Amino acid sequence: MTGRLIGVGTGPGDPQLVTRRAWALIEGARVIAYPAPDTGTSFARSIVAEAIAGDAVEIPMIVPMRPGRAPAQSVYDDAATAIGGHLAAGRDVIVLCEGDPLFYGSFMYLLVRLRDSYPVEIVPGVNSLSACAAAQAHPLVARSDVLTVLPGTLDDEALAAAIGAADAVAIMKIGRHMPRLRALVDRLGLTGHALYTSHASLPHERALALSDAPDDAPYFSMILIYKGDDPWIS
Amino acid sequence: MTGRLIGVGTGPGDPQLVTRRAWALIEGARVIAYPAPDTGTSFARSIVAEAIAGDAVEIPMIVPMRPGRAPAQSVYDDAATAIGGHLAAGRDVIVLCEGDPLFYGSFMYLLVRLRDSYPVEIVPGVNSLSACAAAQAHPLVARSDVLTVLPGTLDDEALAAAIGAADAVAIMKIGRHMPRLRALVDRLGLTGHALYTSHASLPHERALALSDAPDDAPYFSMILIYKGDDPWIS
Numbered sequence: 001m002t003g004r005l006i007g008v009g010t011g012p013g014d015p016q017l018v019t020r021r022a023w024a025l026i027e028g029a030r031v032i033a034y035p036a037p038d039t040g041t042s043f044a045r046s047i048v049a050e051a052i053a054g055d056a057v058e059i060p061m062i063v064p065m066r067p068g069r070a071p072a073q074s075v076y077d078d079a080a081t082a083i084g085g086h087l088a089a090g091r092d093v094i095v096l097c098e099g100d101p102l103f104y105g106s107f108m109y110l111l112v113r114l115r116d117s118y119p120v121e122i123v124p125g126v127n128s129l130s131a132c133a134a135a136q137a138h139p140l141v142a143r144s145d146v147l148t149v150l151p152g153t154l155d156d157e158a159l160a161a162a163i164g165a166a167d168a169v170a171i172m173k174i175g176r177h178m179p180r181l182r183a184l185v186d187r188l189g190l191t192g193h194a195l196y197t198s199h200a201s202l203p204h205e206r207a208l209a210l211s212d213a214p215d216d217a218p219y220f221s222m223i224l225i226y227k228g229d230d231p232w233i234s
Numbered sequence: 235m236t237g238r239l240i241g242v243g244t245g246p247g248d249p250q251l252v253t254r255r256a257w258a259l260i261e262g263a264r265v266i267a268y269p270a271p272d273t274g275t276s277f278a279r280s281i282v283a284e285a286i287a288g289d290a291v292e293i294p295m296i297v298p299m300r301p302g303r304a305p306a307q308s309v310y311d312d313a314a315t316a317i318g319g320h321l322a323a324g325r326d327v328i329v330l331c332e333g334d335p336l337f338y339g340s341f342m343y344l345l346v347r348l349r350d351s352y353p354v355e356i357v358p359g360v361n362s363l364s365a366c367a368a369a370q371a372h373p374l375v376a377r378s379d380v381l382t383v384l385p386g387t388l389d390d391e392a393l394a395a396a397i398g399a400a401d402a403v404a405i406m407k408i409g410r411h412m413p414r415l416r417a418l419v420d421r422l423g424l425t426g427h428a429l430y431t432s433h434a435s436l437p438h439e440r441a442l443a444l445s446d447a448p449d450d451a452p453y454f455s456m457i458l459i460y461k462g463d464d465p466w467i468s
Contacts, residue, residue, distance in 0.1 A: 137355075
């Protein structure tokens with residue numbers, strides 16, 4: 001009897017935005033893995049710290065934080081080996097994932113390494129699209145809208161084409177690309193339709209018009225664009 | 235002192251996938267509104283029925299179920315009047331929204347009518363993108379992928395252009411459009427990359443390859459397409 005690999009979304013940051021199932025699984029977990037930076041604390045772990053039992057076995061996956069580059073695959077090889085040991089011994093392993101496990105997350109690197117050998121369960125979480133729309137109290141998409149989600153790391157030409165084809169746009173992974181992205185949105189005449197959110201649901205959340213956003217945006221920030229002129233758009 | 239309009243996402247269907255905050259708000263609610271069909275029960279209400287107090291005031295918004303048509307605005311006028319009465323009297327009103335309140339939901343119709351007069355709070359929920367990816371245990375998007383979300387009600391030309399420009403695609407609101415959508419995905423050579431999910435997280439959830447999907451798909455179903463050939467794609 002092997003254990004299950006359970007990818008658990010912790011939501012955007014507020015511990016109250018964790019699902020009931022995720023919270024219960026974490027409270028009962030004997031083995032917990034999570035991504036962690038090379039210095040400092042794990043964001044995913046910090047969200048649910050209160051639910052983790054004192055005697056749980058913890059497996060931090062130390063992922064060097066270099067935005068825009070794929071982390072070293074050896075980190076996931078090593079983590080998969082450690083996690084696989086617990087699974088083979090019949091112990092479930094909870095893998096904490098900020099936001100949702102399958103929306104731009106690193107959980108897929110474990111999934112591909114372990115899914116052929118062990119049962120897998122995914123507990124979806126509130127993803128950053130819904131969290132940022134909530135912070136702005138602004139519809140993300142409505143009726144027959146087309147929504148496109150774009151990494152801010154793409155070049156201007158690719159971004160402009162995608163923005164042009166959609167009714168609503170979410171630009172993620174902003175960070176150091178902020179000045180360029182702001183200029184692009186302005187050139188497209190959409191600044192008046194663009195919102196900026198960082199650290200959604202956390203005490204230091206910022207929910208602003210894009211025109212009021214800082215140039216030094218964090219990685220966990222998002223630009224939402226709604227091109228319609230429907231009456232619910234401010 | 236007026237009450238707050240609180241739009242609460244109930245997630246995709248499993249009561250365990252409701253967030254802790256949503257559950258606590260619903261347990262404490264004195265006034266609860268929710269969309270309901272003209273016959274039968276409200277899906278949003280059914281998800282959290284166990285949390286609703288016996289003496290809560292309930293405001294069902296009877297929305298005629300005609301896929302592809304905007305519901306009669308008078309339903310929301312009437313609901314906004316009823317809800318506004320409670321808000322003006324200082325009572326918070328919880329509005330239940332299946333999935334997430336701001337992701338293709340009807341909550342926006344109340345939001346636009348009431349947000350200028352009363353404080354608004356949104357509690358995001360697990361949306362159907364994350365729920366369907368979880369049901370399939372398949373990444374929705376990774377790394378620098380572009381994700382496009384498309385209503386299945388769009389015509390073939392619009393769909394083909396949008397699918398062509400994205401790395402990953404979610405087609406929502408399928409229902410009676412299923413045979414046409416399946417033929418389109420096949421014509422684009424993407425059937426081998428397409429997954430079909432209905433009623434994600436519910437006991438009657440179906441998570442299939444698109445090629446195995448039934449022709450009579452429900453409205454609450456989704457096609458996910460991942461065009462990459464990365465090793466985690468089965």
